[in-house]
Amino acid sequence: MWARWFRCLGDASRVLILNRLALARRPMSVGEIVDAVDVGQPTVSHHLKILAEVGFVLVERRANVRLYRVNDHCLEMFPSAAELVMGQLQRYAPVPTECRAPWQQAAPTGGDGSVITQGEAIG
Amino acid sequence: MWARWFRCLGDASRVLILNRLALARRPMSVGEIVDAVDVGQPTVSHHLKILAEVGFVLVERRANVRLYRVNDHCLEMFPSAAELVMGQLQRYAPVPTECRAPWQQAAPTGGDGSVITQGEAIG
DNA sequence: CATCAATATTGATGAATGTCGATAGGGCTT
């Protein structure tokens, strides 16, 4: 789960897309993104799907066009994610609701709250 | 470069190793880590190598044993990394020296300091 | 209804990667 979250940023094209999206500070259509990242349109769609599944971007369907934008609240998750992985933070610390993935909403499983189980680490 | 940094955390075994290492709060030998993560010793060595190359862990050779420990300063990099990717931070903001990867020491390449070029994103 | 534009999906392909067994290298101990 954590690994999946990080692996989502482990691809150059996705980092690029995210950066372009953040710099634009406005929703962008797929076509605009395609023009900005030097890979084909199917590939961009593929990456956007992955980014959306993990929650890094949000989609809005408007007519023929699909507008993607960065989920700003995800920025706030990075310190928590880091400290959680590093075992220096209570688990399930409050984070913005929009940013909570399914596996973050589960109840604590016991322990001191910082041990990551094998199942939790796997994407 | 950024993608490589994140991809390093994009594997469940590596997240697990990092977590175990952080929880121990002391250097661990490879053997101890192997006992803690349910994959073979060669695989653990492989992952430790990757973690060390990116700078997440530090190594110390003591006699027969190799002691690995978390590079604590890397914790402080996460917020910067996130904001850089998201384009909301000046590039090359001061970070602890130990945590600087080669690509962080380069001089700014121009622009407003938040545009990630294709070359920079690639691992 | 036919057509066009924008986006998603499918299928295929080549590259990267995680894993293991086997082996090699280095440093103790007897």
Place this chain on the structure above:
DNA sequence: AAGCCCTATCGACATTCATCAATATTGATG
């Protein structure tokens, strides 16, 4: 020196994944 531990490296294998070309889908417009 011989043997034993600990760790790294090598070779192989299966899997995942990024990418593209081609096609399907969806919505607007004539």
